[in-house]
Amino acid sequence: MSLIRRWLRRTDRALDSAPAEGGTRWWERNRQTVEVVGVWLEALGVSAAAVVALSQYQANSTAERVKQTLAYRDRFQDERLYNARRSLEDAWNARSREVFAILRQPDGEARLASFLKTAVAEAHLDPAITNIVDFYDELQACTTSDLCDHDTAVRFFGKYAADLHGLLTPYFQAQRDELRDPQIASGVDYFSREYRRSGGKGGVLAATKDSPARN
Secondary structure (H helix, E strand, O other): OOHHHHHHHHHHHHHHOOOOEOOEOHHHHHHHHHHHHHHHHHHHHHHHHHHHHHHHHHHHHHHHHHHHHHHHHHHHOOHHHHHHHHHHHHHHHHHHHHHHHHHOOOOHHHHHHHHHHHHHHHOOOHHHHHHHHHHHHHHHHHHHOOOOOHHHHHHHHHHHHHHHHHHHHHHHHHHHHHHOOOOOOHHHHHHHHHHHHOOOOOOOOOOHHHOOOOO
């Protein structure tokens, strides 16, 4: 039984034992008003408690989502993914002049897809690209299901996704057309898009050369 209802009962008993005034006790004349006030006070108390509980739940949920996202940051820095990113960086540094030369041609974008496919095969980059793409697909699933924190994920992983998207979009599109799977690299697309929407904020893990390998 609530404290307010206990108070009402104690008040009722106290007023019942008091001398009658004019043949009508005060409680009988004001019972409905007091009960209505009591109900409203109880409702307000419940509402306030619910607001506090909801705020605490949201704070705890946000903290847990951020914690989960930071676990992905640690995964992104592990040796396997670091080596994958480093392989792509080395391949880009070795072929960047060729890429820019192709893009300056009238049909540059069309030719770039074929060039990238050949470059990926020659440098044996398929495993590296697959590792990174799989990571972003998992992170997207975690973020869109509210298990990871969106803003934290975009902050840490958006810049690299945008850079990768800008470099390998023709390659990804060729893979989608060839395998008839429009979802290939959807995680990279998602975080590249969210990074641009954020105004380009973040990019903590953007530069692979600044990320020390873990042994």
